[in-house]
Amino acid sequence: MKRLVILGSTGSIGVSTLDIVANHPTLFSVRGLAAGRQVEKLAQQVKRFQPEWVSVADAEAAERLADLIDDGPRIVHGPEGLLEIVGIDDVEMVVSAIVGAAGMPPTLRALAKGVDVALANKEALVVAGRHMTAAAHSAGARILPVDSEHNALHQCLRGEDDAEVAALWLTASGGPFRGRKKDELTQVTAEQALAHPTWEMGPKISIDSATLMNKGLEVIEAHWLFGLPPERIRVVVHPQSVVHSMVEFVDGSFKAQLGVADMRHPIQYALTWPERRAGTLDRFDPVAVSRWTFEEPDLDAFPCLSLAYAALRQGGAACAILNAANEVAVDAFLAGKIGFAEIPKILSAVMLAHRDADDATIERLLEADAAARETAWRFVEQGVCT
Numbered sequence: 001m002k003r004l005v006i007l008g009s010t011g012s013i014g015v016s017t018l019d020i021v022a023n024h025p026t027l028f029s030v031r032g033l034a035a036g037r038q039v040e041k042l043a044q045q046v047k048r049f050q051p052e053w054v055s056v057a058d059a060e061a062a063e064r065l066a067d068l069i070d071d072g073p074r075i076v077h078g079p080e081g082l083l084e085i086v087g088i089d090d091v092e093m094v095v096s097a098i099v100g101a102a103g104m105p106p107t108l109r110a111l112a113k114g115v116d117v118a119l120a121n122k123e124a125l126v127v128a129g130r131h132m133t134a135a136a137h138s139a140g141a142r143i144l145p146v147d148s149e150h151n152a153l154h155q156c157l158r159g160e161d162d163a164e165v166a167a168l169w170l171t172a173s174g175g176p177f178r179g180r181k182k183d184e185l186t187q188v189t190a191e192q193a194l195a196h197p198t199w200e201m202g203p204k205i206s207i208d209s210a211t212l213m214n215k216g217l218e219v220i221e222a223h224w225l226f227g228l229p230p231e232r233i234r235v236v237v238h239p240q241s242v243v244h245s246m247v248e249f250v251d252g253s254f255k256a257q258l259g260v261a262d263m264r265h266p267i268q269y270a271l272t273w274p275e276r277r278a279g280t281l282d283r284f285d286p287v288a289v290s291r292w293t294f295e296e297p298d299l300d301a302f303p304c305l306s307l308a309y310a311a312l313r314q315g316g317a318a319c320a321i322l323n324a325a326n327e328v329a330v331d332a333f334l335a336g337k338i339g340f341a342e343i344p345k346i347l348s349a350v351m352l353a354h355r356d357a358d359d360a361t362i363e364r365l366l367e368a369d370a371a372a373r374e375t376a377w378r379f380v381e382q383g384v385c386t
Contacts, residue, residue: 002271005032005053005085007106008097010041012202013120013146016264017095018045020271023280028271032085034098034106037061043068053088055081082106087113093271096121097146099204100327101320101369104128108362114139118270120146122221127320128365129224143225144270149218150225151266152244152257157226160247160255168228169246169254170218171238172297173198175210178239182301188340190333198241198261207330211343212297216308217326220319223312230312235305237295242284259284303344307351317357317368324369325350328376337380345385350376 004021008014014035021028034055035042046054046069054073056062062077076084079102086094086106094110095118096103103121108128110117112135119125125132125143136143145151149170157165176195177185193210194203201209208214215235222233244266246256259265260282268279299306304326311318329343338346353375357368379385 001027001029003029003031003090003092004095004271005034005088005091005093005110006030006095006097007034007082007086007103008095008099008121009033009045010035010038011097011099013097013263013267014095017097017118017267017271018049020264020268020279021049024272024277027277031088031091034082034085039065039068046073053085055085079105083109086110086115091115093118095146095267095271096124099123099202101127101323104132105362108132108135111135111141111143112139114141116142116144118144118146118267120267122147122217123323125221125224126217126323127369128359128362129220129319130359131362131365133224144273145221145225146263146266146270147218147221148261148263148266149245150222151269153222153226153247155257155269156245156247156255160249162227164249164251165226165228165247166250167232167234167248168222168226169248170215170222170233170235171241171243171245171294172212172215172235173209173241174237174239174295174297175212177210177301178237180301181298182341185301186339186341190336193333193340197239203334204327204330207333207343208326211304211340212302213304213308213326213343213347215297216305217323219305219308220312230309235297237297238293240289240292242289242292258286304347307344307347311351314355315359317359317365318351318355320359320365320369321351321354321357321372322347324372325376328373328380332377332380338385342385346376346379349379349385 030049030051032053033051036057055076062075093116096107097120101123104124104127107124194206196206219233241261243256246254311322325347329346332338
């Protein structure tokens with residue numbers, strides 16, 4: 001049985017992961033669960049899967065959880081608790097599904113220990129991709145992508161010669177505002193932005209999908225996962241979300257991975273790799289999807305994608321700066337403090353203000369992240385990007 005630690009167990013990826021575990025009781029055991037403050041939901045998971053360790057956001061959440069469960073798992077909390085839980089002896093895989101830069105330190109520690117990571121936390125690679133991949137290489141750990149697009153690329157590249165790869169093509173649904181022009185996006189609401197046409201996701205990822213920043217972060221992630229430069233990582237809008245991504249080869253051939261829009265498919269692939277296992281998941285019916293379309297992304301209406309390419313080309317801490325500013329801008333938009341069209345303006349201004357930050361060490365990256373957040377909040381409060 002593969003021994004797992006699941007970071008972000010009460011989120012959508014964590015819940016889907018535990019569904020896979022429940023459907024394969026002879027393949028997996030859960031050694032540790034980590035969540036934030038949804039202690040009631042976490043308590044139910046603890047009772048069902050019997051982990052030995054549990055981590056929560058803070059001491060208050062730890063006390064609430066202890067009141068809900070019988071004596072059993074060791075309860076830790078805070079950033080230190082996340083580091084402790086990925087350090088459990090004999091863990092074979094960490095599922096990293098914490099949203100945002102908070103997932104970076106425990107993911108890095110797991111890789112440095114030589115533990116394979118099923119990565120759903122794209123920000124870990126966006127913020128510290130060079131350090132993450134170096135740690136994995138040094139310790140012999142594998143990063144197995146859970147994002148549907150990168151998981152699709154991983155599947156397409158199985159058995160292929162890297163030298164024969166011409167380009168990677170990431171598909172995007174286009175989000176809820178596909179087809180709208182720049183001047184049509186100034187008055188959209190958070191409720192509209194959260195209404196994703198294909199996937200059921202958390203609020204942060206849903207807003208990123210609406211701005212196309214999610215695809216920009218995926219371009220950065222693909223660079224670190226597969227080692228291709230930004231000019232060979234392309235984005236194409238595919239609203240049917242049937243083709244999850246494609247690989248183009250030097251002879252002009254393409255290989256695509258297709259499937260239903262259900263995150264349990266890429267999760268199961270990552271958990272069981274290098275094997276494929278039968279399961280209870282829905283099957284894809286190509287006949288039922290009679291029309292597939294592809295189109296270029298509108299970079300004028302959705303400039304966040306261009307900003308991600310620019311950050312990747314700039315190097316240093318630019319991607320960490322971009323990610324930090326984006327997390328602040330999304331929070332501000334959801335709180336009604338800025339409009340949808342102000343999100344890319346804040347990102348651009350913060351990147352310019354911190355253009356000299358470097359990624360020499362993890363500590364420097366974390367300092368750059370904190371400084372960028374402070375600048376972004378100042379721009380939000382002062383309204384300088386409206």
